[in-house]
Every structure is written in C-alpha cells, then in structure tokens.
Amino acid sequence: MDSQAKKLLLQIARKQIEAAVKQEPMPFILCDHSDLQGREGAFVTLRTHGELRGCIGRFISDIPLYQLISELAISSATEDFRFASNRIKLSELTNLEIEISIVSELRPIKNPFDFELGKHGIFIKRGIQIGCLLPQVAVETGWNKAKLLSYCCSGKANLPSDAWKSKDIEIFTFTVEIIEEKDKI
Structure with missing residues (x-):
C-alpha cells in the first residue's frame, strides 16, 4: 500500500x-x-x-x-x-x-506453536466461541506462545485457558500491515 x-x-x-x-x-x-x-x-x-x-x-x-x-x-x-x-x-x-x-487471510495450523511471535496474530475458534490477538500483542506484553494462546482462549474466546491444547479447537494465524499516525506518512 x-x-x-x-x-x-x-x-x-x-x-x-x-x-x-x-x-x-x-x-x-x-x-x-x-x-x-x-x-x-x-x-x-x-x-x-x-x-x-x-x-x-x-x-x-x-x-x-x-x-x-x-x-x-x-x-x-x-x-x-x-x-x-x-x-x-x-x-x-x-x-x-x-x-x-x-x-491477511487466516491460515489454519495443526501445531499450536506453529507461529512466530510478533509476526503472526492468532485466531482461535471452538464452535461460535472465537478469540483473536493481533501480532502486536506478543511484542507489547512480552508473552511467550503458551501465554498468548492461553490468554486468547480465556480472555478473548471465553474458553478455559488450556483449551488451545484440545483437539476440537481450530487455530489460525495471520499477518498484518500496520499503519500508524506516528509513522509521519
């Protein structure tokens, strides 16, 4: 862009x-x-x-x-x-x-740890319960992958924090192009 x-x-x-x-x-x-x-x-x-x-x-x-x-x-x-x-x-x-x-488009992953902190956002889904964290969250919080997945489940999708380990959970990754005013475009 x-x-x-x-x-x-x-x-x-x-x-x-x-x-x-x-x-x-x-x-x-x-x-x-x-x-x-x-x-x-x-x-x-x-x-x-x-x-x-x-x-x-x-x-x-x-x-x-x-x-x-x-x-x-x-x-x-x-x-x-x-x-x-x-x-x-x-x-x-x-x-x-x-x-x-x-x-970007959502990309399904099989292994919950198959994403790069700070580069990929995560989207978690079980039925109608969904949770999403932008890639920036990992950088801002300093969380590791397990903490990020746990918070996405409990804090966003209203699921148990360890739900990401379950076989019935769908996990997707995505990337973003960030546009900020501070970039002085």
Whole structure:
C-alpha cells in the first residue's frame, strides 16, 4: 500500500472518530484510490498515552477497505464493550493514537506453536466461541506462545485457558500491515 493510501486511511479514521465522539453527523466518505478498493479485513486500535481505548476489527469484508476503516473507527471509539462505562472523551481526541492493521487471510495450523511471535496474530475458534490477538500483542506484553494462546482462549474466546491444547479447537494465524499516525506518512 502506498503512503498516500495509508495517509487517506488515517484521515478517514480520525474524521469519523472525531465526529462520533463529538456526536456530530458522520462525514460522507468517498475515495477512489485504487489501493483502498479491496475487500480485505482490518482492525482499528485506539490508544491514549499508550493505553488501549478501543479495538474492533473484521477478518472478512464485503465493502471497500476505506469504508471498512470508516466503520471500524467509529465502532472502536463507541462500541468496544471493554470501555462501555468509559468511552473516549473530547479531551482525549488530541492525544488519541490511531493504529490500523490490515489483515491477511487466516491460515489454519495443526501445531499450536506453529507461529512466530510478533509476526503472526492468532485466531482461535471452538464452535461460535472465537478469540483473536493481533501480532502486536506478543511484542507489547512480552508473552511467550503458551501465554498468548492461553490468554486468547480465556480472555478473548471465553474458553478455559488450556483449551488451545484440545483437539476440537481450530487455530489460525495471520499477518498484518500496520499503519500508524506516528509513522509521519
């Protein structure tokens, strides 16, 4: 993805977040940049002073990437259940850090340890229970593979922490292209 496309995605995300937090009408977004017409999945992560303030994503999209980022940015700011009682405030907008992760397709793995920390994200599934951790989580937490898998099960998929060892668990990996405002695109 070229630098202009990355800059556009960050601008779209910021405009939508600001409108949502200010409770203003959402700006109509139209973008004809060829890099932003694909149907890839993505996550939008929001932080203030390094502290997580929201993260919402989708692995599958039936809309162009620029529209998906628009929707995910709003959802990250207003719908992440972890922050239901502490939504992003107007005073945080100046210091709000936006990180966009464009995700690859999910790749099933047989061996739970068949992934590289910091390079691969993990997606765990048992029936309708799912959990996901972006590759950045391993770097940010310093967790090893077992701890990452355990937290993905217990903290994300609402499964026992050792569920990743079970034969009925499906484990997938994926990679991301990270776009951050601090990159000074």
